[in-house]
Amino acid sequence: MTIAAVLPPRRELWLLLTLAGIQFTHILDFMIMMPLGPQLTRLFGISDAQFGLLVSAYTLSAGVSGLLAATYIDRFGRKRLLMVLYVLFGLATLACGVAPTYGALMVARILAGMFGGVLSAVGQTIIADVIPYERRGRAMGIVMTSFSVSTVAGVPLGLVVAERWGWNMPFIAIALLCGVLTMVAARVLPAMTAHVHGASQHTVMGGIAQVLADANHRRAFLFSALLMSTGFTVIPYITIYLQANVGVQSGQIPWVYLCGGVVTLFTARLFGRMTDRHGKVTTFRWLAVAVAVPLLSVTLLGQVPLWVVLVATTLMFALMSGRMIPGMAILTAAANPALRGTFMTLNAAVQSAAMGLASLAGGMLIQRDAQGLVQNYWMAAVLGIVASLLAWRVVGGLTLHGATQGPPKARR
Template identity: 65%
Template sequence: MTHPTLSARRELWLLLTIAGIQFTHILDFMIMMPLGPQFTRLFGISDAQFGLLVSAYTLSAGVSGLAAATYVDRFDRKLLLLTLYGLFALSTLACGLAPGYGFLMAARVAAGMFGGVLSALSQTIVADVVPFERRGRAMGIVMSSFSFSTVAGVPIGLFLASHLSWQAPFIGIAALSALFAVGAGLTLPRLNHHLLQRDRPSIWRGIRMVLADRNHLRAFGFTALLMLTGFTIIPFVTIYMQANVGLVDAQIPYLYLCGGLATLVSARLFGRMTDRFGKVRTFNWLAIAVMFPIMATTLAPRLPLWVVLVVATCLFVFLSGRMIPGMALVTSAAYPPLRGTFMALNASVQSGAMGLASLLGGFIISRDAAGQVQHYWVAGLFSVCASFATILMARRLHLHDGKSPPP
């Protein structure tokens, strides 16, 4: 498939716009996790019920990803992106206006329905526009949205939650999404080149072709393992840090501030490493490196704040860093004419795996009579095993450079 030809400056603007959109929907998901202690107190719910609240977003995104596979390659990607983004903003606003747990759960389901597809569509646009040889760097720019959400978004959101109310971060995200939507409408070019291709398969034939390709199935398995590695432990980091390590509410933003600042630098570095040393090799290095902070975090006793910040920062750096070569591998594993359908299905797998991982983590951990979190290290060990499995799976992926035919 022919890539749209953009100047270097226009390509950069496109990547920054996509990163901004990614920033808001990543922040919408991430802000739930440090608010965990507040939700458990305010709503009187258990850790497992909080895990369900987190997973409601991702499981809904998984279902909507399946539905998106039937239409994502049938529309101009710019028009589809703006439509879904507007619906996501409205759903996030509903979260901020929720009067109680039940309404909030419904609003999270709606936000996940549109936010999950946004992620797949954003990655599809990057893969459509940016040539294979620069895709690692491009993914580094887009994935830096994770860094900005942690270094700025989460601390500001927590500040608003502590000084106003827990609803304030969601209302702020909705307002910011409206601004980014206007920017996307002004800066993104028409993205309809995939519609001009001759002999495009029908919707259901396209889905069958994606699912019939063993390389695609391996990529789906790789994506699921990526999510299991992180989200078995991530939703419960704040809860564990407060209950077992001894951090207080005022110290939690420092975890995200330090982690975000570090990933802001490391994301660009890992993106360049991906293009220079190869996607598989860079991913393997990072997948091994992340195992150490995972176990250090889940086994941490009461520690000085500076030690906690070092451990948590390493966890942020390597968990987010492995996603850069990881998603470059996944997008490159897709046969280009079917990439939109593939990425929609992959988003469904990604979101479903995130939701199941959050539920699994919630069921693994428990509380003792003193309120201490128990068995978090078991979730960490499961996460390490999943990371090791991604290394084995990455070596089996066939990568398309935009020129090669399907295997």
């Protein structure tokens, strides 16, 4: 049951833009760490491995917090929960910006991941509660543009801001933006408390048990893990490969993210419309196959001009993020509406774990030769392609609630 009927179109748009803004700050807070590696290693006197812990701490914390949040997410109104979590996320991000030591920064990153990971699940649940099934793909497309904007702003702009005003200024700026968006959210978000009565009929652990007892939910979690694994066997090592094997200079790396982000700004809306017009499963399956071409191409690039690199990486980013639009719409529809909040929170934990395991698998496959060149990167792409094709297969067996009168099989 949704509340879409009580929201006029203008307010619905403002709600989606607000959720996109919240998602933007969450993703940017995660992405901003990667280009700050050289500054942080020098400032705190830490190794590359210790810096890697700063990056992974966010995702691992998000996964753990997702499991914990599953015990309470359906017991509070969506607006109230989102507001509390977002304020705490903003404070944790501010703590990152004022952290005086490596240890303090590590604690702040863990807290930011803890609140940020749950934010994503709550936002996706709100979309599923508010937007009718037939328009959910376009709504996801609007919110998913936040990934593109964060890519555009996160790497190129983050480098400029950090170089000009110090490594901590990007975090402080994100925290200030969180404050502004909190005030906007307080005005545009409806209360969304209809699900609370249903949640009160079962115990906390009983709600989790109900989610896990549903075979459709378990299949959806498998689909979700495969969805995230596809890209994260390759994406974490793109910069290493491009610099070591392709000869891309460090000053040219921001163009990879800038071009990919700008193009994805437009393709996200396009894929959102395709999802609603041609069907979520059909659109996902097309993109799941299409992404294999640029994914493998990027890992096989040799010494080529920069424009060739940008074409390959931009196409990969566009199709990779494009898969997420019908993919997330499918996941929200696969959840039992009465348990959607718990389902989406557990799903956030599944996705965080899948990203970490995929990154680990990709790192175990690639090696360095005597000249320092990356070897076997293409094998990481093959592993990602296998995951994408498995997702193509698994999605056909999902039941999507709201697709028609009664929940039909997704393959119909």
